[in-house]
Amino acid sequence: MRLWLLGFGFFGINTVWPLYNAYVPIFLKSFGLSSFVVGGYMTIDNIFALVLSPYVGALSDQTVTKLGKRKPYILIGAPLAALFFFLIPVFWTKHNFLAVTFSIIFMNLAMALFRSPLIALMPDTTPSQFRSQANGIINFMGGLGAMLAYLSGRFLYEASPVFPFFVGSVLLLLSNTLVILFVKEPACGSVKSEFSVKETFRKSHVELLENLKEVALSPEKSLLFMLVSIFIWFTGFNALETFFTSYAKFYLKLPEQIATGMLGVLSLAFMLFAVPAGYIGARIGRKRSIVLGLIITAGCLFVGTLVASLTSGEAIIKPFLVLFIIGGMGWALTNVNSLPMVLDMAPKRKLGGYTGLYYFASMLANIISPPLTGLVMDVFGYRVLFNFAAIFVICSSITVSFVKRGDRVGKV
Numbered sequence: 001m002r003l004w005l006l007g008f009g010f011f012g013i014n015t016v017w018p019l020y021n022a023y024v025p026i027f028l029k030s031f032g033l034s035s036f037v038v039g040g041y042m043t044i045d046n047i048f049a050l051v052l053s054p055y056v057g058a059l060s061d062q063t064v065t066k067l068g069k070r071k072p073y074i075l076i077g078a079p080l081a082a083l084f085f086f087l088i089p090v091f092w093t094k095h096n097f098l099a100v101t102f103s104i105i106f107m108n109l110a111m112a113l114f115r116s117p118l119i120a121l122m123p124d125t126t127p128s129q130f131r132s133q134a135n136g137i138i139n140f141m142g143g144l145g146a147m148l149a150y151l152s153g154r155f156l157y158e159a160s161p162v163f164p165f166f167v168g169s170v171l172l173l174l175s176n177t178l179v180i181l182f183v184k185e186p187a188c189g190s191v192k193s194e195f196s197v198k199e200t201f202r203k204s205h206v207e208l209l210e211n212l213k214e215v216a217l218s219p220e221k222s223l224l225f226m227l228v229s230i231f232i233w234f235t236g237f238n239a240l241e242t243f244f245t246s247y248a249k250f251y252l253k254l255p256e257q258i259a260t261g262m263l264g265v266l267s268l269a270f271m272l273f274a275v276p277a278g279y280i281g282a283r284i285g286r287k288r289s290i291v292l293g294l295i296i297t298a299g300c301l302f303v304g305t306l307v308a309s310l311t312s313g314e315a316i317i318k319p320f321l322v323l324f325i326i327g328g329m330g331w332a333l334t335n336v337n338s339l340p341m342v343l344d345m346a347p348k349r350k351l352g353g354y355t356g357l358y359y360f361a362s363m364l365a366n367i368i369s370p371p372l373t374g375l376v377m378d379v380f381g382y383r384v385l386f387n388f389a390a391i392f393v394i395c396s397s398i399t400v401s402f403v404k405r406g407d408r409v410g411k412v
Contacts, residue, residue, distance in 0.1 A: 005182045006125070007141025009074070009118045012175030014145035015168045016085055016111070018267065019153050020045075022245045022260045023161065027092045027100065029246065039374030041101075042242050045108035046366035052112040053359045058207055060117040068185030070117035070124070077114030078176040081107055082169035089162045118179070120355045123343050124186055136278020136336045143271025143332070145171070150264025154257045211357050222405040223345045227361040229400035230338060233294060234365035236392030237331065239373040240301070243385055251382035252308065252316060265321050269328025274336055277329075281337035287400065287407045290341075293333025294397035300327035301390035308383065341406035 021042070028038045056073060063069045084107035091099035126134040148171075153164035215223045248259030281289040300323045307319045342358045376388055 004137060004141070005178060006121055007138040008175040009121070009179040009183075010138045010142035011145035012078070012172040013111070013115065013118070014142040014267075015149040015171045015175075016081070018146045018149040018260075018263065019164050019168050020085070020088075020107075021241050022150065022153065022256070022263060023157065023164070024088065024104065025242060025246050026249070026256050027089070027161075030092075031097050035243070035246070035374035035377045036371055037374070038246075039242065039370030039372070041104065042370040043367045044105060045111060046363040048108050048112040049115065049359060049363040050367060052109075053116045053355075053363065056113060057116040057120065057355055060120060067180075070121050070185060071180055073114040073117040074176050074180060077110050077112075078172060080110035080113075082172045084110060085172070086162075086165050086169040089165045093161060114176075116355055116359060118176075119339075119359075121179075121183065121185065123355070125183075130282075133275075133278040133282055135340050136275040136281075139278075139332065139336050140271055140274035143267050143274050145175075146267035147264050147271050150260050150267055154261045154264070157257055157260070208357065208360060212360075215357075220405065222403045223342070225399050225402040226338075226341055226345070226406065227357070229290075229396045229403070230342075230358065230361040231365045232392050232399060233334065233396035234362045235369045235372075236301075236389040236396070237297075238366045238369040239385060239389045239392070242370045243373055243377065243382075247382045247385045251385075253313065254317070258317065262317070262320055262324055266324040266328040266331075269325040270332045270335075273329040273332040277332040277336040280333065281340070285407050286337040286341050287403055289333045289337045290400055291397050293330040293335075293337075294393050294400070296330030297327050297334065298390045298393040298397070300324075300330065301386045301393065305383075305386040305390075308386070341403070344406040 025038050025042060028041055029035075033041075060069050060073055063072065065072055067075075084103045087103040088100060088107065091103055122134055122138060149164070149168060152167070156163035156167060215227065218224070244263060245256045245259040248254040248262070249256050252259075277289065277293075304320065304323050307316060307323070311319065339355075339358055343355070346357075373385070373388060376384060
């Protein structure tokens with residue numbers, strides 16, 4: 001029950017990001033921006049996460065309050081994120097580019113304040129051998145949030161572009177309120193550690209660099225290959241996540257609402273397969289599950305390119321839905337089992353910091369991917385999107401094969 005309640009935090013976050021990724025590029029494109037510039041805007045969240053995640057993760061490791069280590073950050077970040085997220089379409093309907101930019105920046109800043117502490121609650125409260133299963137549960141909840149955002153967002157958007165953002169903001173607030181009220185953190189001791197917020201801010205990135213250096217210089221390279229693999233596969237997946245609605249609108253000639261619904265099917269498949277993916281990882285091994293998921297995902301992307309070249313109009317919707325169902329299952333196998341592998345290679349006292357290290361790899365990919373993808377599409381057109389993503393996914397299946405640790409098998 002504790003893990004399901006914790007999963008509401010992921011539910012809330014994943015009602016926000018799908019709507020953000022689906023509609024904000026369309027909003028920005030309406031101001032006459034190139035795909036490269038739009039991609040640059042879509043990296044703002046990841047830049048903040050890259051800069052702040054190590055700091056917030058390290059700071060939360062040292063925080064001692066009556067609420068616990070992680071909850072104070074959720075209390076501050078979630079309400080601010082909900083407010084600025086709601087303001088994005090409000091200002092867009094008023095054609096105020098500067099206000100839209102302001103809202104995007106501060107919404108992403110607020111999200112970065114609490115995402116790492118929220119995620120760190122999972123290893124805080126779950127024994128190592130059960131983290132794949134636990135990650136499956138919270139990813140199920142995240143997938144449920146994404147699915148509801150995509151599928152309901154389609155109809156809400158048709159009524160008004162503001163409505164899906166309003167509903168997403170409310171769900172973000174409500175879901176994180178449940179985490180605050182009902183998820184009990186482990187006791188963090190009665191003696192407060194001696195630390196300075198400024199000193200922690202200064203040292204947090206030093207800690208990140210030290211951790212990266214330690215990983216790079218370690219004779220055993222499993223964690224290094226794992227982080228490289230995470231970087232590569234997120235580069236590919238983020239390309240699809242960021243630009244699929246634009247791809248559908250400008251290349252497939254489908255309304256963005258239809259594209260959002262198709263992404264909802266991907267999220268539904270991910271959600272339904274998230275818990276089984278965790279158990280599969282525990283049964284056959286996390287590494288095998290990840291490689292299998294990457295191969296499935298890449299295969300669907302390559303087939304999607306072929307289908308798009310042979311079919312047009314509404315006839316393309318059904319085959320794409322089938323591919324998204326299979327691809328969502330593959331992505332669940334990969335995504336659910338990756339974080340537990342990283343955490344099992346982390347020192348226990350640095351779980352928050354290594355959670356930030358995991359997100360360093362993924363956020364660095366998400367910083368590079370949107371402008372790189374946008375630049376490639378500016379040059380070659382939207383038709384290259386699926387092949388571009390698939391190449392990165394295939395490369396990551398090669399690098400992850402060199403990972404030798406973090407593949408603990410637990411009871412199913």
